């Protein structure tokens with residue numbers, strides 16, 4: 001089922017949380033809502049679920065307006081950070097519970113619960129109680145229980161934050177697999193850009209109750225619409241510097257109106273190279289290597305250009321203090337105006 005928000009606004013006690021939000025979540029896709037703490041991610045999810053209602057605007061599931069329907073009527077499945085399993089019930093009983101509430105006949109619900117246990121790879125633990133399971137296993141049960149309702153939409157609110165780093169990576173792959181297998185439209189809330197980038201068909205980047213960009217992971221990285229998205233997506237974080245020291249070097253490269261408006265330049269670390277190979281070069285600049293740091297496989301090189309420091313992850317090792325030319329590639333260099341809007345970079349032919 002696809003989900004549409006039309007001009008949705010929401011406030012807590014007169015404090016505006018979401019401002020005129022418009023979006024469409026396509027059917028059968030996995031969408032992440034990504035943004036810093038307090039930006040309105042859970043509020044957006046709760047509006048989709050029907051736990052809260054908007055102050056203005058419309059919410060549709062498919063063609064059907066659901067703005068005034070509660071969570072039960074909307075048929076959503078929810079999984080939270082805390083697994084919220086029933087401790088006195090076995091795994092199988094936990095998965096069965098929503099079907100029991102929906103008065104699904106007994107043999108049918110037991111068969112369905114076993115099928116779901118298999119889907120989430122928990123079939124060998126069905127007679128255990130939640131306390132006997134690891135965090136990852138408990139989250140599998142929570143997902144199976146949410147799917148037992150045959151929800152129109154599956155909503156996951158930071159479901160992996162209680163797991164350790166390795167298990168998080170494993171479980172995000174699992175969620176992706178389960179979502180693909182079931183085809184259920186899924187909305188996943190996270191503040192972890194790496195998680196969102198790996199799991200999603202599309203990512204809605206929120207900041208301060210406003211959608212900054214709603215695109216595929218690659219588009220967010222290669223074609224950020226503003227400085228916030230450019231800085232929020234990507235690791236290491238993009239170099240963002242004042243444009244003034246670069247202005248002369250860019251005079252021949254960009255239109256005069258862009259040159260006049262640009263206040264900041266964003267440069268991805270891999271777009272700063274010591275020698276260009278096949279890639280399209282934007283500009284050659286003089287610089288001094290000030291530092292090299294090896295982090296596992298990654299060599300991070302610090303380059304001084306005029307009074308600015310740039311970090312590259314795509315540089316050949318040379319002696320520190322060396323003067324040498326470096327190159328900025330076309331791909332991964334962006335110019336922004338004072339309001340943070342992108343003026344140049346990330347075009348399809350770059």
Ligand SMILES: Nc1ncnc2c1ncn2[C@@H]1O[C@H](COP(=O)(O)OP(=O)(O)OP(=O)(O)O)[C@@H](O)[C@H]1O
Pocket residue numbers: 012013017035036037038039040041042043044191
């Ligand atoms: N029940 C509530 N009453 C009043 N204010 C609330 C309530 N719930 C959330 N807020 C406020 O609404 C804003 C958005 O909260 P929300 O939980 O949607 O953010 P979030 O992006 O999910 O954050 P986090 O990543 O920290 O969970 C925050 O400023 C929060 O303090």
